């Protein structure tokens with residue numbers, strides 16, 4: 401029997417690890433609870449109707465059709481037994497492993513207020529993106545219905561007020577694109593409302609957006625958001641979210657924001673599989689639930705288990721420098737995936753494993769149709785730029801890293817079309833109309849008509 405490698409999760413980390421073991425004499429089982437690898441950096445484009453799902457997701461089975469040492473299974477791992485070297489799927493089936501790579505990623509954190517999730521969906525999966533898209537588009541539909549003879553301006557204003565919580569890259573991207581939809585995509589398509597009257601607010605708890613970027617680029621991002629018509633509220637902490645809107649506290653006092661479409665882009669928590677691994681091995685978790693790993697990415701006392709990507713609280717070990725935390729970004733996950741595979745190869749050869757070193761190539765974030773900020777690490781120092789050149793750089797970097805030629809081609813064509821026409825052509829909301837899609841919200845949106 402060849403050594404059995406089990407990889408849990410086919411995101412950026414798991415995919416890269418499996419690929420790096422292409423020519424290694426092992427049998428790999430790649431398990432994911434979905435049937436697709438998802439390019440999360442463009443998920444906001446699906447949520448804002450700019451791209452359709454297949455443009456940014458690829459069936460895992462198809463990706464590995466030519467790699468004979470990979471078996472792809474769809475299922476959710478719920479427990480790990482480090483002594484018996486097995487992993488248990490939700491249906492009770494078990495999978496044996498000699499080497500385990502856990503790459504289950506992260507999920508949303510509502511900072512202990514999980515009841516907010518129902519009113520403010522986060523963006524992590526395709527289902528999340530569909531739900532956000534549905535809420536945004538149906539808010540405009542409901543506002544058009546509300547704006548009849550017995551018009552209630554307050555209801556309509558709440559329907560046309562969109563709030564994004566969290567000023568990181570995802571929040572900034574979402575807020576900028578919502579503003580563009582309202583100002584450029586939808587005008588001319590409605591008869592009773594003017595979509596340009598929609599308000600988009602970005603609520604951020606700290607003094608600036610894009611905290612991971614240098615201060616000058618945060619300021620440029622804030623200016624570019626302002627130019628798009630986004631109302632950026634800094635130092636504003638959310639204290640409550642319900643079906644009618646949210647409560648925030650700002651330096652000037654508490655404020656109520658009426659909104660029927662709130663999106664959560666504020667907190668990240670590790671996959672619950674981190675807790676399962678801690679129960680199985682006694683390993684330490686950090687405050688976000690990430691597994692604290694050894695320098696070589698293994699779990700303390702478990703040389704055959706490695707944790708990578710967003711689920712790992714890992715440090716970069718560059719020679720002659722103090723260890724630095726690895727950020728939760730796709731290059732980090734991909735590099736860890738390749739490193740974990742190389743460590744398995746080393747162990748199979750009877751060699752010692754090596755410490756992980758992260759190579760940071762920089763940070764990018766897009767703000768709208770032709771605005772972005774870029775902070776690149778170069779041998780000569782930091783290279784920072786913003787505006788149209790940054791947007792073009794962002795665009796080509798994302799197309800380059802997309803999986804599959806067809807996806808790259810389709811995304812380029814869709815973006816070129818959207819650039820010239822302002823159109824966003826993935827605006828189909830499947831199935832239900834307003835009432836069926838969200839009866840509770842619809843009832844709130846149109847109480848008099850419903851009662852009558």
Ligand SMILES: Cc1cc2nc3c(=O)[nH]c(=O)nc-3n(C[C@H](O)[C@H](O)[C@H](O)COP(=O)(O)OP(=O)(O)OC[C@H]3O[C@@H](n4cnc5c(N)ncnc54)[C@H](O)[C@@H]3O)c2cc1C
Pocket residue numbers: 408409410411412413414431432433434436437438440441442443444475476477478503504505506523524569570671673708709710711728729730731733764
């Ligand atoms: C909206 C959004 C935008 C982002 N934008 C950027 C960006 O612009 N640039 C950037 O560098 N990074 C970005 N990131 C972060 C980046 O996507 C992550 O750092 C990266 O995906 C982490 O890779 P991973 O392999 O650890 O986890 P993931 O890519 O999240 O993959 C985890 C996989 O594990 C599977 N899984 C989870 N639990 C189980 C289980 N119990 N059993 C089986 N399978 C399981 C999931 O289905 C998933 O396929 C963004 C993230 C999001 C959510």
